[in-house]
Amino acid sequence: MRITLIGSGNVATHLGAAFTNAGHSIMQVYSPTLQNAVLLAYHVKAAATDNLSDISADTDMFVIAIKDDAIAETAAKLAPHNKLIVHTSGATGLDVLLSRSPKAGVFYPLQTFSKTREVKFTDVPVCIEGADENIHAVLTELAQSVSNKVYRVNSEQRKILHLAAVFACNFPNYLYNVASQLLAEHGMGFDVIRPLINETAQKVQENIPASVQTGPAVRNDEKTMQGHLHLLAHQPQLQQIYQLLSQGIIKMDKIG
Amino acid sequence: MRITLIGSGNVATHLGAAFTNAGHSIMQVYSPTLQNAVLLAYHVKAAATDNLSDISADTDMFVIAIKDDAIAETAAKLAPHNKLIVHTSGATGLDVLLSRSPKAGVFYPLQTFSKTREVKFTDVPVCIEGADENIHAVLTELAQSVSNKVYRVNSEQRKILHLAAVFACNFPNYLYNVASQLLAEHGMGFDVIRPLINETAQKVQENIPASVQTGPAVRNDEKTMQGHLHLLAHQPQLQQIYQLLSQGIIKMDKIG
Incomplete structure (x- = not known):
């Protein structure tokens, strides 16, 4: 397909590489910051x-990969055309594009991207939604050309998926940071805990989380939990987090 | 070394295998449940x-790998001898053994173990503490025979390390479970989010967590956070967790 990229951030960068590797042509790259557009355009051999x-209408599809609250406005500014427009946002409904064009869809890669870090795109789940079955078919084919993990997800489900991603990615990373700080405050480096973080994530690749929960809360080990709260005596916010998450674990369904 | 294992749970099982693989001899395995003792003893060729x-004093070291609140009592019940006694607990000081014997130490493998899951023990950080420099040297040599990651950690640091492990392992696993439940409630499987969990843990193997934090909170994206809280309207406990962790992220030191 001939694809025009609106955006040059983490998602646009990884999508651009994945599309190019799969044999698609990137026509143009737009960014409000020219140097960002030029850099990505260089890598994907586009203007x-x-x-x-x-932005030219001589393309098959516009992929809008910019921050959520600018999607509708940016789509509205594209010159009139009858080409497919998709966005890549988890938290945004299909409706923001439908007001612009009936040929609308969503192409949401569910992964955490950094520009400097390689991602094996064939393993990235791509969640697609099309305004009609034709569009759905086009997006399925495109998604399957870059990933082995293609899911059909409607707008309501995608919002839940985005929320679940916050719990499964953003919040754990914050807790890694808490661990890192606690270690640093007591003269220890983050290295000692990296293998544990890795193994914790590896375990749920083959198991469901409830079946591999460990720690004092799941054993209802009051003495250890009290000891931990005592260690956090000077960090009331961390105490609160500790208590709330421990309560969640104590109440969680252990059936697995 | 000739090693006697007191305990037959996850830690004792993985330690037994690691010691045996490194050429040490397991002399006896004790468990209050005979069938558990027999099973582990079979694997490590012990009585x-x-x-x-x-339990015979014809050994070089006793390794007590049982639940924390039984360590002191169990150590006290061993017949008189002048052999090294160590425990494997993160949350327990050296002092509980020192009251039994001056030849005391700690051999704390910082990993989450399940009996059914293989762990590459050479990558497991082993945190050691000895009552004196001699014991420290013996434990260092033993630890280095099974792992490439040996750390000297005193009792106070080890308690912090154990607390940090709750934040880096037990709490993230609980949050994976929350994600899994949210997906299930909306007709989606856990598979779609597994690659994200994996990548999130992989990212901090080479980076520090603060430098790779993503999501609405670190962008201070109020609209998305309000949308997420709205989706959790019927789960006040999850709302509270969402708010508390988001506040933590907003306040976190972004310097990286």
């Missing part, structure tokens, strides 16, 4: 622009 | 017993 009115 | 008074 760069920082002006939305320079 | 089994469910009676502490059957």
